[in-house]
Amino acid sequence: MEFFFVSVLNGLSYGLLLFLLSAGLTLILGIMGVLNFAHASFYMLGAYLCYALAQHWGFSAALVLAPLLTGLLGAGFEHLVMRPLHRQGHVAELLVTFGLSYVVLELIQLLWGRAPLSFSLPQALQGTSVWMLDLPVSRLFIMAVSLCVLVALWWLLHRTRTGLVVQAAITHPDMVQALGHNVPAVRMLVFGVGSALAGLAGVLAGSTFVTEPAMAGAMGAVVFVVVVVGGMGSLLGAFVASLLVGMLQTLALSWDLPLGSISSARLAPALPFVLMVLMLIWRPQGLLGKQGD
Amino acid sequence: MRRALFLVLLLLLLPMWTGQGHGLSLLTQMGVAAMACLSYQWLWGQGGMLSFGQAVYTGAGAYLAVHLMRMADAGWPVPMVLVPLLAGLGTAFLAWALGGISTRRPGAALAMITLGLGELAWALAPVFPSVFGGEGGLSADRTAGLSLGIWQGANPWHLYALVCVYLLLALWGLGKVEHSPLGLYVRAVREQAGRLAHVGPDPHRVRWTAFVLAGGIAGVAGGLSAMVFEIVTPEAFNPVRSGELLLFTVLAGSRHWAGALLGGALTVLAHTTLPQWTPASGLYLGVLFMVLVTRAPQGLAGLALQWWRREPGRSLTWPKPVACLQAVAALGALGFAGGLVEMAYQYQQLSTAGSVMPWLGLTLKLDQPLHWMGMTLAALVWAGVWAVSSTHRRHATKEAQA
Numbered sequence: 092m093e094f095f096f097v098s099v100l101n102g103l104s105y106g107l108l109l110f111l112l113s114a115g116l117t118l119i120l121g122i123m124g125v126l127n128f129a130h131a132s133f134y135m136l137g138a139y140l141c142y143a144l145a146q147h148w149g150f151s152a153a154l155v156l157a158p159l160l161t162g163l164l165g166a167g168f169e170h171l172v173m174r175p176l177h178r179q180g181h182v183a184e185l186l187v188t189f190g191l192s193y194v195v196l197e198l199i200q201l202l203w204g205r206a207p208l209s210f211s212l213p214q215a216l217q218g219t220s221v222w223m224l225d226l227p228v229s230r231l232f233i234m235a236v237s238l239c240v241l242v243a244l245w246w247l248l249h250r251t252r253t254g255l256v257v258q259a260a261i262t263h264p265d266m267v268q269a270l271g272h273n274v275p276a277v278r279m280l281v282f283g284v285g286s287a288l289a290g291l292a293g294v295l296a297g298s299t300f301v302t303e304p305a306m307a308g309a310m311g312a313v314v315f316v317v318v319v320v321g322g323m324g325s326l327l328g329a330f331v332a333s334l335l336v337g338m339l340q341t342l343a344l345s346w347d348l349p350l351g352s353i354s355s356a357r358l359a360p361a362l363p364f365v366l367m368v369l370m371l372i373w374r375p376q377g378l379l380g381k382q383g384d
Numbered sequence: 385m386r387r388a389l390f391l392v393l394l395l396l397l398l399p400m401w402t403g404q405g406h407g408l409s410l411l412t413q414m415g416v417a418a419m420a421c422l423s424y425q426w427l428w429g430q431g432g433m434l435s436f437g438q439a440v441y442t443g444a445g446a447y448l449a450v451h452l453m454r455m456a457d458a459g460w461p462v463p464m465v466l467v468p469l470l471a472g473l474g475t476a477f478l479a480w481a482l483g484g485i486s487t488r489r490p491g492a493a494l495a496m497i498t499l500g501l502g503e504l505a506w507a508l509a510p511v512f513p514s515v516f517g518g519e520g521g522l523s524a525d526r527t528a529g530l531s532l533g534i535w536q537g538a539n540p541w542h543l544y545a546l547v548c549v550y551l552l553l554a555l556w557g558l559g560k561v562e563h564s565p566l567g568l569y570v571r572a573v574r575e576q577a578g579r580l581a582h583v584g585p586d587p588h589r590v591r592w593t594a595f596v597l598a599g600g601i602a603g604v605a606g607g608l609s610a611m612v613f614e615i616v617t618p619e620a621f622n623p624v625r626s627g628e629l630l631l632f633t634v635l636a637g638s639r640h641w642a643g644a645l646l647g648g649a650l651t652v653l654a655h656t657t658l659p660q661w662t663p664a665s666g667l668y669l670g671v672l673f674m675v676l677v678t679r680a681p682q683g684l685a686g687l688a689l690q691w692w693r694r695e696p697g698r699s700l701t702w703p704k705p706v707a708c709l710q711a712v713a714a715l716g717a718l719g720f721a722g723g724l725v726e727m728a729y730q731y732q733q734l735s736t737a738g739s740v741m742p743w744l745g746l747t748l749k750l751d752q753p754l755h756w757m758g759m760t761l762a763a764l765v766w767a768g769v770w771a772v773s774s775t776h777r778r779h780a781t782k783e784a785q786a
Contacts, residue, residue, distance in 0.1 A: 126492040176678055181491065182434065186634060186677040193631070193670035201667065201728055312503040312623065315496045323493065357511050364504035371485045371497060 097226050098345040099338070104230040106337025107237035111292035112310065113317040113329040114244065115285030121261040121324040122281045123173070124181050129188040130289050131311030132195035137161045137290025138297025138306065139199055142210045150213045150298070158291040165286025169279045177275075192307065200304050207303035229299045236295060240288070248326075257281060261324075316363040320370045322380020331378055336363045387641075391555065395548045399541075408540050410652055415547035416608045418648025421633045422554055422641070423601035428630070429638035430562060431594040432574030433487065434495050437502025438629050441599040443620035444478050444505075445471040445606025447515070450522045450616045456529030464529040464537055464611075468550055471607030472600045479599020480592075487591035490577065502623045509618035521617030524610070537611075547608055554601055555641055561597070570594045628654075635673050637683025646685050663729045668722075706780070710773040716766035719744055724759050 116130045137157050144153035144160075168191065176183045216232050248254040260267045260277045268274045297306065317336055321328030343359040358365075370377065399408050420442050427433050449471040456462040486497050509516045516522070526537035536542050561567050569590045572580045577587040610616050632651045637643030658665035680687055723743045730737045731750050739750040748755050 120492065124492075126495055172674075172678065179681075182432075183677055183681060185434065185492070185495065187674055189627070189630070190670055190674035190677055193627075194667060194674065197664070197667035197670055201664070201725070201732065204732060308623070312499060316500055316503075319493070319496050319500065323496075361504055361507035361511070364500050364507060367497070367500045368485065368504065371488075375485070375488055 137293030161290025162287025166283030322377030328379030445603030453524035468607030475603020476600030637685030
């Protein structure tokens with residue numbers, strides 16, 4: 092029973108981490124109509140920036156500064172590269188983010204090398220047992236930080252004027268522009284906030300698991316699965332799908348069921364994609380997506 | 385007709401220039417990569433479908449071919465020259481099975497679904513060692529099987545000829561298809577799917593058909609690669625390969641057949657020769673890709689074609705001094721910025737590579753901050769000159785137009 096409980100909590104923390112990433116991706120997809128292939132690169136950038144900043148100013152400062160810096164870089168990229176491209180259509184924008192993912196990967200390998208970094212959490216977050224459970228404190232830390240940020244995001248979107256404008260700009264950009272709001276600035280804001288969220292997820296994941304140049308590729312595809320399964324452009328759908336994928340992968344790893352000659356742990360990396368294919372056959376628009384989108 | 389003659393001549397002359405051995409082997413690999421680029425060109429350049437999982441089909445073709453070759457090794461009467469074709473047909477069937485869900489919606493949905501299927505294949509391949517051979521993959525011998533007359537697998541010239549024949553056939557066939565009703569439908573779906581749906585054919589079915597054709601050609605490319613390398617590992621499904629296929633096809637130009645040949649050549653060079661010249665080749669290619677996507681979506685082949693077909697009246701004027709200054713400044717900025725990147729890469733391996741680096745006639749010392757600052761300053765100055773001269777030119781053009 093306790094083992095089950097710990098596995099569920101582990102899955103929950105991984106799922107919340109996934110949602111930190113997919114929330115930004117979904118918002119960017121909604122407001123810009125662009126699939127941001129560089130989203131996972133900002134995630135990786137967050138982890139590496141945190142590593143670099145933590146060496147000088149300590150972990151707690153890096154925890155705040157690295158996501159902010161990632162967000163600024165994201166906003167700058169939107170302003171300098173994406174905005175002039177907006178007239179040329181979504182394909183050019185998508186391709187340029189794809190190119191950026193290559194460039195970021197190369198730059199990170201140039202600055203920090205190809206080997207994984209030895210980078211770990213401060214002592215206070217390194218215990219293994221909480222309340223007599225065999226749950227690492229770091230997982231609890233991930234859950235706490237993600238939940239705080241997500242509540243803040245929800246409040247920002249649903250309880251402030253800025254959030255109102257952002258939501259309106261997703262569905263009716265021309266009307267919002269005509270009413271005197273600066274839609275290009277809203278796009279930059281959303282891209283920046285989305286990148287900052289990705290950077291925060293990178294800080295959490297990089298310090299808890301591993302910081303290496305392959306981390307973007309490993310995470311990027313799973314986040315796309317979350318967006319497809321949840322329904323493209325639906326935040327709530329992305330939330331449900333994140334938890335679903337997080338649980339599925341963690342439970343398959345920790346239970347290790349034998350399925351014929353193959354154990355479920357070997358199948359764990361493939362499970363999100365199996366889920367995606369099944370979802371596409373059963374419900375092509377995703378869990379909470381709109382029909383005929 | 386002129387184009388066919390030019391192509392045959394090119395494919396005949398190139399190996400005479402490189403000669404047998406390493407050069408010929410590189411050319412053969414380039415032909416195989418060009419075939420894969422051709423498949424992507426049809427899918428993206430004609431169909432407007434941006435697939436991020438085309439390695440599923442090149443990989444499947446490679447595995448089908450390697451299984452056929454193993455059957456031939458075991459004594460089955462398999463004609464070796466037809467192995468890529470059979471692999472292509474089998475892969476087309478796979479593309480038909482997966483194409484239904486892949487092509488239901490275009491754009492971002494298609495990109496994500498193909499990416500997901502690519503990851504699925506990559507994750508599942510090592511789980512079934514009986515089919516995919518586990519980590520080590522499967523190997524086979526191309527000299528076995530029916531030789532069908534004169535073709536001999538042991539001869540590298542015969543292998544090159546086989547790749548060339550398949551490449552020419554694919555170019556000819558795709559050229560025919562592009563001008564057929566299917567080609568028109570495919571382009572119509574790319575531009576105006578909604579309107580085409582009202583006229584008649586279902587856009588989903590058109591996309592699906594195009595996807596199957598692209599999958600088949602990718603399968604032939606995979607089959608050829610299996611014959612060239614005689615070994616296939618699950619690495620064939622690595623999503624990085626799908627990304628590279630997109631990168632090099634778009635970089636080289638996706639609307640003209642010359643782009644596929646150039647893309648194939650670049651793919652092989654990026655893995656063999658370029659890393660020997662500079663460790664930063666991946667970075668340069670990525671930046672070049674971003675610049676081309678934003679400034680010249682027609683790609684390198686498209687740019688070359690534009691220059692080739694430029695209006696005769698415009699080409700005869702001498703370039704203005706400002707334009708010359710702009711070009712020199714751009715070269716200067718690129719030269720110094722590239723030098724900085726190279727310095728940074730060598731700085732990573734300071735202990736093995738040493739602290740002295742020659743660059744365009746300069747001798748740079750990596751342990752002296754002054755050299756770093758000098759390079760940065762030079763790059764910035766040239767970039768500034770470039771910015772000023774290009775603004776000046778833009779204003780001049782505007783005034784001339786007014």
